[in-house]
Amino acid sequence: MKETKIKTRDLTLYYGAKMALNSIxxxxxxxxxTAFIGPSGCGKSTFLRTLNRMNDLIPTVRITGEVLVxxxxxxxxxxxxxxxxxxxxxxxxxxxxxxxxxxxxxxxxPRINGINHKGQLGEIVENSLKKAFIWDEVKDRxxxxxxxxxxxxxxxxxxxRTLAVEPEIILMDEPASALDPxxxxxxxxxxxxLKKNYTIVIVTHNMQQAARVSDLTAFFYLGELIEYxxxxxxxxxxxxxxxxxxxxxxxx
Amino acid sequence: MERHFEQELDKLNKRILKMGNLVYDQVHNxxxxxxxxxxELAQQVVDNDYxxxxxxxxxxxxxxxxxxxxxxxxxxxxxxMSALKMNNDLERLGDLAVNISAKIEGVCxxxxxxxxxxxxxxxxMADLIVxxxxxxxxxxNTTFVKDIFVSANAIEEKVQAVSARILDEMMHKTEVIVxxxxxxxxxxxxxxIAGYSTNIAESVVFIVEGRMIKHKNPLKxxxxxxxxxxxxxx
Numbered sequence: 001m002k003e004t005k006i007k008t009r010d011l012t013l014y015y016g017a018k019m020a021l022n023s024i025x026x027x028x029x030x031x032x033x034t035a036f037i038g039p040s041g042c043g044k045s046t047f048l049r050t051l052n053r054m055n056d057l058i059p060t061v062r063i064t065g066e067v068l069v070x071x072x073x074x075x076x077x078x079x080x081x082x083x084x085x086x087x088x089x090x091x092x093x094x095x096x097x098x099x100x101x102x103x104x105x106x107x108x109x110p111r112i113n114g115i116n117h118k119g120q121l122g123e124i125v126e127n128s129l130k131k132a133f134i135w136d137e138v139k140d141r142x143x144x145x146x147x148x149x150x151x152x153x154x155x156x157x158x159x160x161r162t163l164a165v166e167p168e169i170i171l172m173d174e175p176a177s178a179l180d181p182x183x184x185x186x187x188x189x190x191x192x193x194l195k196k197n198y199t200i201v202i203v204t205h206n207m208q209q210a211a212r213v214s215d216l217t218a219f220f221y222l223g224e225l226i227e228y229x230x231x232x233x234x235x236x237x238x239x240x241x242x243x244x245x246x247x248x249x250x251x252x
Numbered sequence: 253m254e255r256h257f258e259q260e261l262d263k264l265n266k267r268i269l270k271m272g273n274l275v276y277d278q279v280h281n282x283x284x285x286x287x288x289x290x291x292e293l294a295q296q297v298v299d300n301d302y303x304x305x306x307x308x309x310x311x312x313x314x315x316x317x318x319x320x321x322x323x324x325x326x327x328x329x330x331x332x333m334s335a336l337k338m339n340n341d342l343e344r345l346g347d348l349a350v351n352i353s354a355k356i357e358g359v360c361x362x363x364x365x366x367x368x369x370x371x372x373x374x375x376x377m378a379d380l381i382v383x384x385x386x387x388x389x390x391x392x393n394t395t396f397v398k399d400i401f402v403s404a405n406a407i408e409e410k411v412q413a414v415s416a417r418i419l420d421e422m423m424h425k426t427e428v429i430v431x432x433x434x435x436x437x438x439x440x441x442x443x444x445i446a447g448y449s450t451n452i453a454e455s456v457v458f459i460v461e462g463r464m465i466k467h468k469n470p471l472k473x474x475x476x477x478x479x480x481x482x483x484x485x486x
Contacts, residue, residue, distance in 0.1 A: 207325065208323050235325045235326060235329075236326060237330075238326055243326075244326050244327060247325050248327060248328050
């Protein structure tokens with residue numbers, strides 16, 4: 001078993017009076033892909049967002065319990081959220097390129113972290129685009145607008161942008177749900193490659209995608225963690241009837 | 253509202269059961285034909301084999317379609333994987349019934365040897381093991397899986413004992429060599445009937461409990477009736 005990278009303990013989250021997550025305790029291992037599955041409204045995206053404090057932006061949210069990244073409780077008052085989000089990057093459902101060139105999109109993070117040397121930035125941009133398997137497609141038009149890329153290319157560029165600030169963990173919220181099968185396959189291949197160096201947590205509605213890309217799967221229902229285990233076990237012989245019914249499409 | 257997928261699974265279950273019943277009739281009739289020296293019944297078994305083959309192809313195609321179109325997981329995946337395997341085992345049982353029927357003439361020339369060897373006991377055991385395993389397949393009640401292994405062991409021992417007697421007869425009476433050889437072939441088929449029956453029982457355990465017990469003899473397990481399921485292989 002690999003080292004634990006993220007550990008949550010009794011993590012409970014309220015939106016106003018409504019409890020959205022009920023005492024979630026789970027260990028996410030380093031350099032593996034962990035998938036969160038469950039029907040809409042089950043809390044999987046909310047839980048994902050607690051891992052880099054994205055829910056802080058919602059005023060009615062109240063959180064109790066702990067989230068430890070390595071050994072650091074990320075909800076401690078002293079934590080610098082900007083630094084946390086550098087370490088725990090995020091890729092969203094809909095690609096969100098800035099209305100800038102491809103180069104500037106990827107260089108954006110390193111630039112605000114104080115890197116201004118042209119050569120160094122060029123190197124970071126190239127490496128990040130290579131890691132995101134998009135370099136060959138864009139190397140001759142780095143200074144063209146990112147808005148001219150296809151949806152799948154935009155999403156891989158956004159992954160490159162995330163990689164440019166050298167995170168250790170990448171959170172992905174439905175990263176391929178708006179993409180065609182070819183682009184989806186590229187993203188899945190990319191995830192497979194990235195896990196060698198990064199810890200990846202992915203939320204997906206696509207059960208086959210969870211089965212294909214993840215090492216571990218957590219099934220959420222009504223804000224509770226119902227079952228968590230190796231993906232190959234969950235998709236062949238789940239322990240809980242609820243999990244079985246969900247993944248076989250009998251409810252949800 | 254019943255989903256289309258559930259209807260497909262229902263269809264698969266019904267076809268496998270139909271195959272089970274058809275194959276049981278074939279095995280039953282083949283053994284009955286030998287015991288009663290009834291060449292017409294034996295020929296009927298040979299003639300009916302095309303029905304088993306036809307259903308075998310239909311089940312394979314249905315499984316292929318479900319795999320391709322629905323990407324089944326968990327219990328559905330286990331059902332379809334096992335259906336393919338059980339279908340194969342049942343089709344082979346059907347072939348064994350044909351093989352037995354094909355040997356009727358050679359054996360019935362010396363009908364008395366069947367009585368001497370208490371062949372009826374062995375035939376009854378073979379008939380029962382198939383009947384019982386089809387019943388387990390039908391009810392999905394794995395409580396009685398152990399009994400299938402007990403019966404298979406008993407059949408194996410009996411086959412060995414009868415084979416030894418036949419060999420002995422062959423050495424002393426050269427005139428029985430032809431009938432004895434045919435009988436030895438029938439005994440091999442009966443031994444295989446027991447083997448395929450345990451395979452089917454193992455598949456039912458996999459469907460119902462998700463445990464792979466093949467290549468393990470549940471009778472050798474001490475505390476549990478069946479061994480615990482190991483972690484899935486990497």
